[in-house]
Amino acid sequence: MNQSRRARLSLAALAPGLLVGANAALYDTVIDTQYGKLQGYPAFTSEPAGNLTHWKDIAVWKNIPFAATTGGQNRWKAPQPASGWNGTRDAKSYGSVCPSATSGSSEFTIDEDCLNLNIWSPANSTDAKLPVVMWSYPALSTAADALFDGGGMADQGIVFVNYNYRTGSFGWLAHPELSEEFEAVTGSNSSGNWGMLDQFAALKWIHENIADFGGDPEHITVMGQSAGSAASQHILNSPLTKGLIVGAIVESGVRDPHDPLCTSLAENYKTLEYNLDQGIRFAASLNASSISELRELPMDDLIVSGGTFGSTSEWDFTATLDYYAIPDTYYNTLVKGLAHDVPVLTGNTKDESGASYGLNISVSTYLQEMNETFSEPWLSRFLEQYNGNTSTTASAAYNAQWTDRSKVGTWLWASLWATAKTNPVYTYIWDHAPPGQDQGAYHESEINYVLNNLYGTDLPWTAEDYAIAQKMNSYWANFIKNGNPNGQGLTKWPAAGTDETVQHVGNGWGQIPLTLEAKVELFEEWFDTLVAY
Incomplete structure (x- = not known):
């Protein structure tokens, strides 16, 4: 990493009286990223209950955009590159969460500009090259949930990252018009896996940027539970994430692909034909005759009761077996050895x-x-x-x-x-x-x-x-x-x-x-x- 990309000390950002030495925690430092400068904060202001031993060293940065807004013309497109910012971005508070993520909770700000991530790092130097883990949350959740706080894992000398991704109709809508758009960009005549592409984009952002936070971009493990375990499994399997991970943790996820539960639990996917038909019916239910009209609708009109795994309604928004992001059926992926060969x-x-x-x-x-x-x-x-x-x-x-x-x-x-x-x-x-x-x-x-x-x-x-x-x-x-x-x-x-x-x-x-x-x-x-x- 060249000097311009290294984290640099900014005395103006330091709290009064705070002394910074060679091994200062990274919240004492303004991080200089390719997008702009970031000011992090101590993950703990006092000793937490439990058995953490390095809590004073752990810095956290919240609400870092890893992609552009998914609203407007970016609705139902692969995540677009994030924009940079001027000045120093204050990374103290969680950002917006994606619609359909939280069962209508008023605790969070819900917005389509939601592709942001949070980083906990115990590094004392941007050159630390610590192992990294990327956490994917389960259904009806958000990266801002206290259940997914990364301080405990960071205490083990690990850089912990969690992130938001699209779900419901925003994350999994397939439609013939969308397939036509997608084919023009990727060559794959398919659509529907927008949430999965968000997950892949977050991983790629981590690989490209985590060194600025003391992490090792060549040592990333993906980890998740339930719908988040499906994310980890898809990252493990997909050719689009080749070379980006060294391991996968899949909690409450994999099972024998002959088990009918595979078709109904969090890892389930549908055929492209099934999801295209649902997309057409969904658009008709909203009196929209085109994707252009769907993109003009207010966000709230697209939040439906069946928009997230675990809900019951006529809508069943879930992953698509597209032979692009998902290379093949689970069984074929296993027996043909299509997944990454990692622990x-x-x-x-x-x-x-x-x-x-x-x-x-x-x-x-x-x-x-x-x-x-x-x-x-x-x-x-x-x-x-x-x-x-x-x-x-x-x-x-x-x-x-x-x-x-x-x-x-x-x-x-x-x-x-x-x-x-x-x-x-x-x-x-x-x-x-x-x-x-x-x-x-x-x-x-x-x-x-x-x-x-x-x-x-x-x-x-x-x-x-x-x-x-x-x-x-x-x-x-x-x-x-x-x-x-x-x-x-x-x-x-x-x-x-x-x-x-x-x-x-x-x-x-x-x-x-x-x-x-x-x-x-x-x-x-x-x-x-x-x-x-």
Whole structure:
């Protein structure tokens, strides 16, 4: 990096009486980027609760644009380059969030000029070349959510970046006119993956600019949960991100591509034909006869109840299998080796993807639910293995088959990965229930612990929670640094292999069986009869 791009000391920006030495935190420095100067701030003004040891060194910069506004004529286009600014940009507060991201919350400013990111760095020099992680949030979320605060990960000597991306109709609308526009620019007669292209653009911005914040552009790991895990998986798979990452963390994401859940959970995609048809119907519902007319509509007219994963309505806005950003089906991507050959860390929580903590159902309801999932002869075989023929066993059996399905499916994904890749996959099952709630080890419940940011969430944390967070964060930080979660003082975590085991994290540590061998074989046999996604 030449001198003009290095961070330079600006005495005028320093707080009165603040002494700056050779190893000053970067919030004592004005960062000189290719877009303009940035003033960051201390991530903490006092010691946070928990076990952070380098909190005084952590700087944060918020609301850095990585692309131009997505409004007006940029609506339903690939992200356009960000503009520079004059003077020094104050990076103290979060920027606008994208429409459809927050279920109508008034806590945030919602605007189509929302492609911004936030950086937490513990570096004492712009030459530090620290490992970098890019966090992608789950559905109905935003980078400004305290659950995704990056200070805990930065405490491990890692530069943490989170960002906003388009969702709902703004992020996933396909339409023949849009495909025609897109083909003229890219050569691909497709449309619909605008949110995914935002995710790719954020990664590319990080690669090009993170050295200014003490990060190593050649050592970026992508990481996300649920819809954010889908983002990580698409980055892992896509030819458009070739050479940009050294690892991927996919929390509550991957499963055997034969599993029908792939078509409905966060990683789901639709065919281009399906999404084009939906786009035409969506435009008609708004009395718009062209994309030009749709671009003239107010933002609020395009926010629909089905605009984000997890909602229910006639609209089902989701990713498009375009053979451009997404190179192929998940199954073909695995067996053909189309994904980047980098280490992967992935797993599930106990009470998600069909399993519900505290479930209380009758035998008749159990049988009805199982009958809706399995047809004969599979129904009888699953009922034999998951015996719920009494009021005391029905709920447990129902939950067990869902949790086992996640564990076995993720292990089978790792097996398919190994058919064409040499780098390891580390799988886990999380079972710790955070305090102060009644959903058990619910979907998203591991995030606070992984990011070691319990200080930012208002739950009645205990000493046990802080201890678990320290271990979880250490595993994840080791993976980000080395492509391997193992490290001093941690229970060994082997990579997934032919043995039918998974790493237990949360209420216990170490390898445990996926489930009974007969149940593993049953899921394998059932999946093999289904169409691959």
